[in-house]
Amino acid sequence: MSTPLRRTSGLAVASLVSGILGWTILPLIGALVAVVTGHLARGEIRREPDRYEGDGLAVAGLVLGWAALALAVLGTLAVLLFFGGVAWLSTF
Template identity: 75%
Template sequence: MNEPVRSTSSLAIASLVSGILGWTVLPLIGSIVAIVTGHLARSELRREGDRLTGDGMAVAGLVLGYLALATLVIGILMVLVFFGGVAWLSSWQQ
């Protein structure tokens, strides 16, 4: 009759908060922390699933972290390609 009280995983909360910070204040650091803590939270929840909750928060943190990291990498590549093309065009015209 008495169900044990389930608490939310601290790592899942940290993953979600870091994922949000990865999109706002700390793009690179927040994304990496969100990914690491998200994976740690998922493994913790698999081990102690009867006592902890928060899988949705961990997954949301992982998604936010991976998307922010991918956006950052694509943005850097686009800048490099653009300025590389500009440098190539300027050297070609001389």
């Protein structure tokens, strides 16, 4: 009995590449694409585990994407709080 060859999910590879791009060239877009394709890849791999592999790639893309998004939110919040505080202090 021969075992069927499993292919690496293209969505998992796209998630990892987008996650890396989210930290380098395309901060917001890359992170969003990494999260979306990572979730799609994990679903695809779970539905057909005998056909697809690459769950680790998808998880890595998800981690990179979510971390970039969290850092962007924290950075935006810090900027808003800083300039809001400066504006508040300037009223005195």
